[in-house]
Amino acid sequence: xxxxxxxxxxxDGTSNAMKKIEINKDLKGENQEYAAANRELFLKHGMKVxxxxxxxxSGKTALLEKTAAHFxxxxxxxxxxxxxxxNRDAERIKLAAGGVQSEQIVTEKYGSACHxxxxxxxxxxxxxxxxxxxxxxxxxxxxLVCPAGLYLGEDKRVVLxxxxxxxxxxxxxxxxxxxxxxxxxTKMDLICACDFDPKKVEAEARxxxxxxxxxxxxxxxxxxxxxxYQWIDRLESRATSYE
Amino acid sequence: xxxxxxxxxxxDGTSNAMKKIEINKDLKGENQEYAAANRELFLKHGMKVxxxxxxxxSGKTALLEKTAAHFxxxxxxxxxxxxxxxNRDAERIKLAAGGVQSEQIVTEKYGSACHxxxxxxxxxxxxxxxxxxxxxxxxxxxxLVCPAGLYLGEDKRVVLxxxxxxxxxxxxxxxxxxxxxxxxxTKMDLICACDFDPKKVEAEARxxxxxxxxxxxxxxxxxxxxxxYQWIDRLESRATSYE
Numbered sequence: 001x002x003x004x005x006x007x008x009x010x011x012d013g014t015s016n017a018m019k020k021i022e023i024n025k026d027l028k029g030e031n032q033e034y035a036a037a038n039r040e041l042f043l044k045h046g047m048k049v050x051x052x053x054x055x056x057x058s059g060k061t062a063l064l065e066k067t068a069a070h071f072x073x074x075x076x077x078x079x080x081x082x083x084x085x086x087n088r089d090a091e092r093i094k095l096a097a098g099g100v101q102s103e104q105i106v107t108e109k110y111g112s113a114c115h116x117x118x119x120x121x122x123x124x125x126x127x128x129x130x131x132x133x134x135x136x137x138x139x140x141x142x143x144l145v146c147p148a149g150l151y152l153g154e155d156k157r158v159v160l161x162x163x164x165x166x167x168x169x170x171x172x173x174x175x176x177x178x179x180x181x182x183x184x185x186t187k188m189d190l191i192c193a194c195d196f197d198p199k200k201v202e203a204e205a206r207x208x209x210x211x212x213x214x215x216x217x218x219x220x221x222x223x224x225x226x227x228x229y230q231w232i233d234r235l236e237s238r239a240t241s242y243e
Numbered sequence: 244x245x246x247x248x249x250x251x252x253x254x255d256g257t258s259n260a261m262k263k264i265e266i267n268k269d270l271k272g273e274n275q276e277y278a279a280a281n282r283e284l285f286l287k288h289g290m291k292v293x294x295x296x297x298x299x300x301s302g303k304t305a306l307l308e309k310t311a312a313h314f315x316x317x318x319x320x321x322x323x324x325x326x327x328x329x330n331r332d333a334e335r336i337k338l339a340a341g342g343v344q345s346e347q348i349v350t351e352k353y354g355s356a357c358h359x360x361x362x363x364x365x366x367x368x369x370x371x372x373x374x375x376x377x378x379x380x381x382x383x384x385x386x387l388v389c390p391a392g393l394y395l396g397e398d399k400r401v402v403l404x405x406x407x408x409x410x411x412x413x414x415x416x417x418x419x420x421x422x423x424x425x426x427x428x429t430k431m432d433l434i435c436a437c438d439f440d441p442k443k444v445e446a447e448a449r450x451x452x453x454x455x456x457x458x459x460x461x462x463x464x465x466x467x468x469x470x471x472y473q474w475i476d477r478l479e480s481r482a483t484s485y486e
Contacts, residue, residue: 057407057412112388114386143357146388164405165299173327175327190437193433194433
């Protein structure tokens with residue numbers, strides 16, 4: 001068992017790892033089925049759907065509070081919020097905009113999953129009144145890695161990166177940025193206190209995905225929110241599904 | 244296929260999900276084997292090992308830059324840094340303290356894994372000179388969910404939560420805080436610009452784990468660093484392995 005260096009190597013894990021890859025392929029196939037069914041429903045009911053992803057604490061909920069309040073009398077917005085534990089964020093959004101549909105998906109009941117999948121969305125959809133929904137915003141679990149690439153049936157993907165997280169994150173977490181159509185640089189109000197170069201972030205994001213749109217904003221000062229609201233207003237259904 | 248509500252339900256995924264649980268159990272067993280072998284090596288060579296976890300951008304690397312520089316002539320410190328992509332963080336730590344052993348684990352070669360596992364550590368250990376190591380610090384991949392509970396062979400687990408992430412994170416990501424012996428509240432220099440109550444965070448962390456230690460610090464201003472260095476200095480080997 002001991003190698004030449006005296007360092008131990010437990011039995012090789014290849015076969016279980018291979019099995020895991022197979023199962024993951026099956027699960028991905030199942031996810032695509034649920035996502036396709038979600039998408040069919042969204043199209044049938046004329047809803048546009050955005051999937052919002054980021055690290056914990058990048059400001060997804062703060063942005064959705066402002067967004068729900070802004071669109072209150074202009075657009076029928078509904079929100080599904082994913083968290084491992086607590087209902088707090090869905091409640092926050094309801095408080096910010098009375099009457100907005102805001103429902104929580106707690107992944108504790110799905111083994112504390114680190115991301116939302118299409119089945120969780122499918123199981124939460126009966127809580128949404130489609131007739132009262134033009135745009136459905138899905139706030140994913142705070143995680144800059146795992147939610148990337150898991151198709152939920154959405155039209156667009158948005159990734160948030162907040163100024164205090166640092167301007168090196170695009171190159172360190174490339175998968176998420178490759179998946180997104182829009183990058184929101186959030187908490188711009190903290191730019192003076194942090195060593196963060198938004199131009200570098202934009203350039204690195206475009207290296208990974210040439211056509212990505214980038215907006216800089218602050219839910220606190222209101223910077224950039226008008227452009228974000230326009231982006232939501234202009235939202236179009238996707239012609240093709242995500243892979 | 245269509246249910247009463249006209250909402251589609253793809254075929255039930257239970258069997259694949261069950262298979263996944265089985266495989267995960269096997270993989271967890273494999274991980275424990277690697278972790279036990281790592282631990283045996285650590286004990287044999289009298290090394291103490293810390294596993295540091297947090298969201299992306301909570302300040303793990305900044306803290307380790309300071310820590311490596313501080314201990315430069317006092318203690319033999321080695322660092323293993325996990326990232327999905329780029330070698331930048333290991334290089335940053337080397338730059339901060341010439342001569343410190345600082346090695347990168349890039350998880351791109353492990354399917355862009357969202358966390359470190361004991362096998363990755365095992366495969367990286369040949370790059371560390373054990374004779375030159377009193378304390379090995381493992382900086383995990385930035386992710387407040389997935390690294391929790393995956394035993395690497397370490398003595399202690401530390402979780403960072405930075406002020407701009409918000410004071411609601413303990414209840415939203417309870418698993419990570421349940422696993423940690425020490426909670427570091429970082430970026431205290433930003434406390435004036437953020438709506439963050441450290442007392443609330445401490446209280447909620449102690450609700451989840453009664454005996455957790457909590458320190459408040461800022462790598463920028465130096466607040467709390469002396470206590471952190473003392474914590475490192477006092478580090479003891481764990482009597483028992485993690486499950």
